[in-house]
Amino acid sequence: MTSSNSLTNKREHLFRRLALLTVITIYLVIIAGGIVRSTGSGMGCPDWPRCFGRWIPPTEASQLPSNYQQIYGAKLKGEIEFNAAKTWIEYINRLVGAFSGLLVFALLITSVSYLKNDKRVFYGSLLSFILIGLNGWLGSRVVAAELAPYLVTLHMLLAILVVFSLLYVMTVSYTGHAEVEQIAGKKSLVTGILLITMVLSVIQVLIGTQVREAIDEVIQRMGYSERHRWIDSLDYRFYVHRSFSLIILAFHLAVIYQLRKFSKGKGLLANLTNVLVVLVVVEILSGVVLAYFAVPAVAQPIHLTLAIVILGVQFTTLMLLNADRISKNQEAHLPHYSKV
Structure with missing residues (x-):
């Protein structure tokens, strides 16, 4: 060298x-x-x-x-x-x-x-x-x-x-410095489901910002001393956000199932799938804490950050699913490649 x-x-x-x-x-x-x-x-x-x-x-x-x-x-x-x-x-x-x-x-x-x-x-x-x-x-x-x-x-x-x-x-x-396992067929199906999941997740985050606005409106009327009454005073935005989470969960389960079913070996995709499982569960639990335990301040930034982390994991997984295309574009320049 x-x-x-x-x-x-x-x-x-x-x-x-x-x-x-x-x-x-x-x-x-x-x-x-x-x-x-x-x-x-x-x-x-x-x-x-x-x-x-x-x-x-x-x-x-x-x-x-x-x-x-x-x-x-x-x-x-x-x-x-x-x-x-x-x-x-x-x-x-x-x-x-x-x-x-x-x-x-x-x-x-x-x-x-x-x-x-x-x-x-x-x-x-x-x-x-x-x-x-x-x-x-x-x-x-x-x-x-x-x-x-x-x-x-x-x-x-x-x-x-x-x-x-x-x-x-x-x-x-x-790319070229980490091992990514192959997907045995159905890659287009996994990619399609993952893309839909990402779009729905972004929509859910935006609905969440609207719920936060609704909470701000309630705070202006009630003040911080009435925190235990905030959720009961919210409008339809909260219930749309809560119900939509079930759709998000269903699509995540589909993504996780497809990735585990068609992945070959233990590489980054398998690891990210495991991370995604944990993140989705913790995100749901943080939402439950917000809804049923008087919107504790500590849970709010956790809930928001987890949502963005999940989007990041989804996006990275989508990139790695197409890592073979990335590698082909780099073959003229990189001496080593990921196993895709």
Whole structure:
């Protein structure tokens, strides 16, 4: 192996590690966003990019102007008494988001080494950078619009697209460096069921954002002291979301059955199938906890994050099901290939 090939391999190894770290960080951003929503901290910083006009948020009301209630009262949704916990929850969410943006930028820079071997990695990284930049800008619009529901939903959709684009880049870069078992026929059937499951799962996530909006409306009427009455006060959106989960479960069972039936050997697909089983069960249990145990704040970000993780596992599985096509496109450049 020449020194040039060795350097290229080191760069690509670094890229794969960085891609994995970036995906994990994006999920941390989603967790942070879920915590912001569950604690009602969305307007903890009523301005953007600063927080109460400061780069470092205040920790007590004495650090704010004496007339801060008049300045920020409308944006604070009636909670005109300064709440340091909510302010710092929102600020930390912004910091994690900014860090993820830096990682995606670093990923774009390191993806330049793939321009000769596989341009999809570079252009996928470029797309990820554009999407996360757009979502960062949209986050500022969410604050400016005082958590307008349609912007919150669009913000979530873009986050899902960022996850998909990063997982695409990571999966393509790992092709040839991990073993993927063969599917004995029926691949088109498994792929079709999986695609339908993904579409239904995205719809379920969007319905979930509407349920969250319904909960916010209930909170405005009842306050946090009446948490035990929130679920009983929800409208049809909650019941659609709950009933739709049964359809989602049925399609997941079909996907899992088909993958286990037609997979040959124990590779990434088998492992992802096992992970998918666990995730779906835990997701359902977290939904039960939310519905029957007075919507505990800790369960809300878990429920949301698990839904996005499940989408990520579905997308990665879909990519690996077609790993033979990816490998064929890389044969001219990679010395080793996955067993597909």
